[in-house]
Amino acid sequence: MSETPDSAVHAVRAYIERHRAAFLDDLAEWLRIPSVSAQPERAGDVRRSADWLAAKLTGTGFATVEVWETAGAPAVFAEWPSDDPDAPTVLVYGHHDVQPAAREDGWHTDPFEPTVVDGRMYARGAADDKGQVFFHTLGVRAHLAATGRTAPAVHLKLLVEGEEESGSPHFRELVEARAGRLAADAVIVSDTGMWSETTPTVCTGMRGVADCEIELYGPDQDVHSGSFGGAVPNPATVAGRIVAALHDADERVAIPGFYDGVTELTDTERALVAELPFDEAAWLRTAKSHGTLGEAGFSTLERVWARPTAEVNGIGGGYQGPGGKTIVPASAHLKLSFRLVAGQDPAKIELAVRDWLAGLVPAGIRYGIVFGAPTRPC
Amino acid sequence: MSETPDSAVHAVRAYIERHRAAFLDDLAEWLRIPSVSAQPERAGDVRRSADWLAAKLTGTGFATVEVWETAGAPAVFAEWPSDDPDAPTVLVYGHHDVQPAAREDGWHTDPFEPTVVDGRMYARGAADDKGQVFFHTLGVRAHLAATGRTAPAVHLKLLVEGEEESGSPHFRELVEARAGRLAADAVIVSDTGMWSETTPTVCTGMRGVADCEIELYGPDQDVHSGSFGGAVPNPATVAGRIVAALHDADERVAIPGFYDGVTELTDTERALVAELPFDEAAWLRTAKSHGTLGEAGFSTLERVWARPTAEVNGIGGGYQGPGGKTIVPASAHLKLSFRLVAGQDPAKIELAVRDWLAGLVPAGIRYGIVFGAPTRPC
Numbered sequence: 001m002s003e004t005p006d007s008a009v010h011a012v013r014a015y016i017e018r019h020r021a022a023f024l025d026d027l028a029e030w031l032r033i034p035s036v037s038a039q040p041e042r043a044g045d046v047r048r049s050a051d052w053l054a055a056k057l058t059g060t061g062f063a064t065v066e067v068w069e070t071a072g073a074p075a076v077f078a079e080w081p082s083d084d085p086d087a088p089t090v091l092v093y094g095h096h097d098v099q100p101a102a103r104e105d106g107w108h109t110d111p112f113e114p115t116v117v118d119g120r121m122y123a124r125g126a127a128d129d130k131g132q133v134f135f136h137t138l139g140v141r142a143h144l145a146a147t148g149r150t151a152p153a154v155h156l157k158l159l160v161e162g163e164e165e166s167g168s169p170h171f172r173e174l175v176e177a178r179a180g181r182l183a184a185d186a187v188i189v190s191d192t193g194m195w196s197e198t199t200p201t202v203c204t205g206m207r208g209v210a211d212c213e214i215e216l217y218g219p220d221q222d223v224h225s226g227s228f229g230g231a232v233p234n235p236a237t238v239a240g241r242i243v244a245a246l247h248d249a250d251e252r253v254a255i256p257g258f259y260d261g262v263t264e265l266t267d268t269e270r271a272l273v274a275e276l277p278f279d280e281a282a283w284l285r286t287a288k289s290h291g292t293l294g295e296a297g298f299s300t301l302e303r304v305w306a307r308p309t310a311e312v313n314g315i316g317g318g319y320q321g322p323g324g325k326t327i328v329p330a331s332a333h334l335k336l337s338f339r340l341v342a343g344q345d346p347a348k349i350e351l352a353v354r355d356w357l358a359g360l361v362p363a364g365i366r367y368g369i370v371f372g373a374p375t376r377p378c
Numbered sequence: 379m380s381e382t383p384d385s386a387v388h389a390v391r392a393y394i395e396r397h398r399a400a401f402l403d404d405l406a407e408w409l410r411i412p413s414v415s416a417q418p419e420r421a422g423d424v425r426r427s428a429d430w431l432a433a434k435l436t437g438t439g440f441a442t443v444e445v446w447e448t449a450g451a452p453a454v455f456a457e458w459p460s461d462d463p464d465a466p467t468v469l470v471y472g473h474h475d476v477q478p479a480a481r482e483d484g485w486h487t488d489p490f491e492p493t494v495v496d497g498r499m500y501a502r503g504a505a506d507d508k509g510q511v512f513f514h515t516l517g518v519r520a521h522l523a524a525t526g527r528t529a530p531a532v533h534l535k536l537l538v539e540g541e542e543e544s545g546s547p548h549f550r551e552l553v554e555a556r557a558g559r560l561a562a563d564a565v566i567v568s569d570t571g572m573w574s575e576t577t578p579t580v581c582t583g584m585r586g587v588a589d590c591e592i593e594l595y596g597p598d599q600d601v602h603s604g605s606f607g608g609a610v611p612n613p614a615t616v617a618g619r620i621v622a623a624l625h626d627a628d629e630r631v632a633i634p635g636f637y638d639g640v641t642e643l644t645d646t647e648r649a650l651v652a653e654l655p656f657d658e659a660a661w662l663r664t665a666k667s668h669g670t671l672g673e674a675g676f677s678t679l680e681r682v683w684a685r686p687t688a689e690v691n692g693i694g695g696g697y698q699g700p701g702g703k704t705i706v707p708a709s710a711h712l713k714l715s716f717r718l719v720a721g722q723d724p725a726k727i728e729l730a731v732r733d734w735l736a737g738l739v740p741a742g743i744r745y746g747i748v749f750g751a752p753t754r755p756c
Contacts, residue, residue: 207604209704211704219667223665225691226585227682228665228682229689229717230673230685231672231678231681232669232671234690236692237624237690240617240619241618241622242618243618245622246615246618284610287605287606288599288601289601289742290741290743290744291611292611294608300609304609311607311615311704312696312707313614313696313705313707314614314698315617315710316693316694316698318691319691320694323750324590325691326587326589326691326715329690335697335702337704363671364670
């Protein structure tokens with residue numbers, strides 16, 4: 001290509017602008033299909049949505065378009081190889097099913113009759129996720145037109161599932177069964193948020209989660225704190241000490257090995273995040289919170305987007321009723337969760353937490369720890 | 379007196395042995411009165427018990443014997459001044475009411491028909507507290523007989539209430555109203571435990587209690603820990619940190635000023651405690667516990683008898699159901715209690731706890747602390 005990136009962007013935008021009306025007409029047609037995956041009576045509409053999308057992808061020029069059956073709603077797969085065999089393979093993920101919607105839910109217009117108000121199209125799925133998915137049909141055509149190519153610069157694959165709004169119950173099975181067809185160098189999730197109307201957003205990573213429940217057992221039953229307190233270990237006290245040991249004075253997670261492998265933000269990424277017009281007071285309102293507190297050396301956005309964390313989701317033990325009751329409780333429990341970033345391995349985090357915990361529980365307190373199924377960061 | 383203490387003790391014991399049978403007959407008569415303060419239908423029996431005791435104290439030689447009315451069951455007051463005007467005044471406390479009892483509760487004999495089995499008298503109240511109270515009638519007579527006195531060596535007062543087993547609901551009022559009559563240099567509580575059958579016991583102090591409830595408020599509602607965790611303060615985390623800050627690495631209470639004024643054990647007291655045939659394994663079984671842990675430098679008995687403590691009686695916050703829930707909880711609470719020893723002032727402890735707490739709660743967390751009515755140590 002002889003064009004500079006700027007002129008290429010300009011050409012793409014010009015193409016999109018010229019084809020805007022036809023694109024919106026097509027999208028509106030798709031949005032009229034109430035592909036509500038959670039409602040069994042809409043199963044036919046979900047299938048109709050998959051077929052509609054498959055036809056449009058074929059029409060766009062994708063070499064391969066298939067409707068993939070699952071035990072639930074069908075997914076759509078499409079593939080358009082680059083003419084450069086060395087080009088990377090990019091897999092775009094999206095979904096064609098939508099949440100239930102009715103006028104009674106507070107919609108000002110029919111949720112399945114796309115309506116333009118003040119230059120914006122309103123319909124169930126317009127922004128989650130049919131709008132984003134369908135834009136790839138226009139985007140790839142713009143890319144070809146702007147570059148003069150007849151095939152994309154990358155090997156392009158689309159996987160558009162039909163059960164995302166129902167918890168993707170068959171997605172893992174589908175992906176595992178079709179792993180060969182889905183092989184890719186990069187995956188783009190075309191179903192995330194946007195910072196604001198005027199700030200296009202690229203989400204470059206998703207945090208994972210590991211979580212655990214810890215049970216601490218002290219006396220075989222609650223015993224009188226006047227008779228035994230101060231002389232036997234108290235599981236509620238131990239629970240508190242475990243919580244206090246989660247972080248150091250800089251609010252960094254203090255579990256040895258916790259940060260091993262963490263992919264750090266680059267200076268460029270930090271600069272980009274810092275450039276965002278972030279209104280912390282407005283953010284605090286969405287957090288329903290009355291102050292910020294977190295890992296020293298990082299901004300609030302860096303803390304919630306790109307840093308691993310440890311959080312107490314629940315703690316309990318001993319007397320919970322009104323007033324006081326002077327006991328050493330028989331047991332206490334903790335529910336902890338850890339947000340993980342790229343480079344962290346949930347299996348290693350689990351081992352690190354287990355080792356750390358074993359070093360914190362004193363003789364005389366028995367305990368158990370159970371981890372839930374983790375979500376890997378990416 | 380020309381007698382040595384040992385010979386005086388011998389004379390007292392000899393007197394008691396000689397009058398043992400008559401004493402036990404009299405005690406049995408009192409034990410037959412079912413003075414159950416918790417049962418309204420026994421109110422007449424409780425009054426009969428008071429009258430019976432008053433008559434016996436008069437017969438013993440007390441110069442003044444009065445039945446003191448309360449809004450509930452009557453108490454008995456008796457006074458026997460020393461003939462030495464400079465002698466100290468000793469007030470003995472006890473109670474003449476008893477707990478309910480019935481054969482169905484597991485009694486092998488009628489609880490209100492004193493029965494001697496293997497040289498021990500079994501009846502409700504025999505050891506709590508009629509036996510102890512009534513022994514003062516024999517004890518003072520033995521003292522006089524053994525010393526040749528006609529009045530006790532100290533100004534002796536008895537206060538025997540009738541509502542101890544019902545929580546002493548009118549006792550404070552009674553004591554405050556009669557404070558002048560009850561003035562004393564020393565108070566002996568004749569209603570405590572005995573180490574073992576073969577080890578007579580003197581309890582020289584009673585620990586007091588201060589307790590508080592702490593509420594910690596974070597976000598106005600539970601918020602998602604994936605969106606906000608690690609960036610806003612978590613009240614459950616703060617609760618844990620407060621708990622962890624209660625003690626130092628030596629398990630000493632780490633609240634500044636907490637030990638101010640504490641009456642330390644003397645070397646003699648420590649030696650006496652250490653001489654007791656203490657079976658820690660057996661004690662752990664009564665504690666239902668699986669290990670000991672407490673203030674460094676003190677034995678288990680010293681810890682539970684003579685040292686102040688801080689204990690977590692209850693802790694709670696966040697998600698309590700099965701499995702995990704990734705939230706930053708809106709609130710958390712703590713129930714703490716402090717055992718206090720002689721020299722500690724509950725009002726000062728409350729101020730110390732309040733100051734300490736204020737220094738632990740970070741910006742963004744609001745809190746409240748409420749103290750219950752304290753019990754002063756003595």
